[in-house]
Amino acid sequence: MNQATLTQTIEADAISYIKLRSVNVPLKQAVSDAKVLTGKQKPLGEVALLVVEIETKQGVYGMGFSYTLRTGGPAQYAFAKEVAPLLIGEDPSDISRLWSKLTWAGASVGRGGLVAQSIAAFDTALWDLKARRANLPLSKLLGSHRNEVRCYNTSGGYLQASVGEIIDKAEASLARGIGGIKMKVGHPDHKEDIARVEAIRKHFGDSVPLMVDVNQQWDRTTAMRMGKALDDFGLQWIEEPLDAYDVAGHKMLSDALITPVGTGEMLVSAAEVNRYVENEAVDVLMHDAPRIGGITPFLKVAAQAEQRGMIMAPHFVMEIHLHLAAAYEHSTWVEHFEWLEPAFNERFEIRDGKMIVPQRPGLGLTLHEQTDHWTVASCEFR
Template identity: 65%
Template sequence: MNPLDRIARVRLSSVYLPLDAPVSDAKVLTGRQRPMTEVAFLFAEITTEGGLEGLGFSYSKRAGGPGQYAHACELAPDLIGEDANDIPRLWEKLAWAGASVGRGGLAVQAIAAFDIALWDLKARRAGLPLAKLLGAHRDSVRCYNTSGGFLHAPIERVLENAAAALERGIGGIKIKVGQPDGRADLARVRAARERLGADVPLMVDANQQWDRPAAARMGRALEEFGLVWIEEPLDAHDHAGHAALATALDTPVATGEMLSSVAEHAELLRAGVDVLQPDAPRIGGITPFLRLAALAEHHRVQLAPHFAMEIHLHLAAAYGQEPWVEHFEWLEPLFEERLEIRDGRMLVPDRPGLGLTPSERASAWTAERREFR
């Protein structure tokens, strides 16, 4: 090992990003969750003896932020003195260090921040954007907006948001459904399709709020709108139900964002799904995401990673089949840089690594910070 590649310092930060207004999807309208007012982030900054640096992050919505940070603080000392090049080995080391809390959920979401930071460091050292280090298939990825389509906003506001997104250059629009009254959902989708026209890619997301009979009825009723996909029509762990629905409908069925391990995704792929929506921070970082992407490509499944476009743009660019990436502007205040969007596509930045620098506002929103040497 080159002594300069030894990890000399790990800095962890617990950051709470406030949202401009409380956000509601179907889980709120059905009484299962409260409106979301903030997103908790776990940032990891890793520095080698040679002065190379990498930045990674994980996140949690509504609950789990303090737990992720606490578990990361338990794991961080195990990285000191290690070779930053050995990313898969270090993932396994951290997983075994926290084996008593499992290999999914919060346990791997804490590891994700370290893993992403190590990949960022490796790409920076090579002087390449992460997508290029991984082996890009394209320099831009189709993108669609979700943040303007939540259920707390009346349909006219949603349509205004959609028009602004398309004007900005975003290529597709996703709106939330899954309300207690399915007729309200259908009216919302009809209004969107009529306003956007037949050529704009349109997706809907039910956020797991239908049972199998309701999903079948709503899926059939939604066929006329020519949707790109129906997202999470069923409980995220109902693999058989999603597979059966995908077989029954012409409209593709998408799911996967709530799964927190490669093993869970592998089970979903075996059952059958049209569009896979993994989330790198939720499944443990880039190392497990790459394993999952290879498996998904083997199954010839379309890929549309969930949230965290700042990370997923690079991973989607390295996927063999043409993917989608999800546009949320929520994270933009955390970083100095902005991603460029043009002609319906998000452009891979030419900056090394992820191409991200924490902003001053991120420091102001930091609740806790610890450094390990």
């Protein structure tokens, strides 16, 4: 087939089939962070996925997903069900245009939050499809800087776990090849936080990268005092010390502390994340592709952060973020959670503190058959 024929064939393709699924993936054990201890939320026992599968007339396939924690799964699915028919007959290559089309379709309820998180599943599926059609891993399609990314584990460091349990889980993670450990802080008694961090640091020594996550539960005064106390432990970063929308407060802390400050996971649009980037208000940018609308807006934010040389450590969903981190020029981390592994057939290789980027086309993932048992709603469009 000559190039002219190939180009004509690709341009003639169109989306012919979409399948949506609302899937509740159970956790082996419910977990609690500082938001639970302060009474704002209940323990987390499952992850609600919105899974989107797309096929074209030529038989090219793509799969993407978004997620919610605790609430919002049925609402995400309901919105996705409303807008999915708008993609039938569209050229799957026009990803940016289709993102805008879906965003405007939901503009009366906003351009972030639920709308963005539902659109993210479609957007990711389209990127997966594009990379599969090119027979490239998504990281290579985007332009990779590395084939492996430093990784750290979070799932073993929640507040319901004792210091002994955190140590046991951390040792298992390190034995698996994971390169760092993040633990939750935010106890009502701040001395307990310091004692727990001190115990973990003493056990593992200075050679193991250690991070802490406050989940937005400190005010500015507490964050400054605790931040200065935590400066003694050589942490990689302090995550979400303040309310997610307190740009000025995060900048104040970032300027005052030795320890890097990070945030971004709770922001629900590219515009919200860019306020942190434009003001250089944090050292570590932690935005989340499914939460801000997918890979398309994630890359736009990353381009701005890249110009400023910021560290990037995307939140959760290593299944997507590993590829995006590999395509970022400067220092990156990816967050290891095993929570979503049961939903997929594949496992990521981890060695020497780094997660290896899969070389399979697209995201390199296929859905496990047990997702059928966890599916609470599904629909199809042609």
